Amino acid sequence: MKKKALKFGTVGFLLGCFAYLLFSIVVSLRMNTGDFYFTLPALANKYSNEMFATIAQIATFTWLGLACGIAYLFSENVELEPARQAVGYLVSLTVGMLPLAWTGQWFKHVFIGIFSYIIIIAIVSLLLFMIGLVKLKCDVDEIRQAIGVGEEVNHEEI
Numbered sequence: 177m178k179k180k181a182l183k184f185g186t187v188g189f190l191l192g193c194f195a196y197l198l199f200s201i202v203v204s205l206r207m208n209t210g211d212f213y214f215t216l217p218a219l220a221n222k223y224s225n226e227m228f229a230t231i232a233q234i235a236t237f238t239w240l241g242l243a244c245g246i247a248y249l250f251s252e253n254v255e256l257e258p259a260r261q262a263v264g265y266l267v268s269l270t271v272g273m274l275p276l277a278w279t280g281q282w283f284k285h286v287f288i289g290i291f292s293y294i295i296i297i298a299i300v301s302l303l304l305f306m307i308g309l310v311k312l313k314c315d316v317d318e319i320r321q322a323i324g325v326g327e328e329v330n331h332e333e334i
Contacts, residue, residue: 191244
């Protein structure tokens with residue numbers, strides 16, 4: 177289980193890095209100034225140093241990605257009973273969102289924080305569900321190929 181957690185956590189960490197890059201590109205395109213923004217301008221204004229703001233934003237995305245990888249591990253682990261799967265899934269995603277809540281200062285606006293938490297959990301759960309669905313479809317196709325179901329039988333050879 178520890179090897180799987182390390183594997184899924186590493187994949188999640190790398191996907192968090194990729195999500196940070198995509199987020200920075202979207203922010204830069206949205207600002208429409210011709211500059212590349214490594215961090216949100218509001219976050220850079222909050223911290224006195226833009227480098228610290230960038231590090232905080234990268235750490236937030238990578239931590240959330242790592243937590244999403246661990247949550248996916250909990251959702252895929254059929255050896256656990258469903259209640260433990262659900263608790264592990266929600267706890268790992270909640271722990272993954274703590275840096276996001278701190279960076280986004282959700283504590284100043286409780287309603288916005290709770291709403292953001294629910295929306296992010298729903299989006300991440302939908303993405304993880306879609307990943308699981310695609311993985312399941314690939315596994316079913318592989319099993320069908322292995323047993324020969326779905327192939328046309330050539331009666332002339334028989």
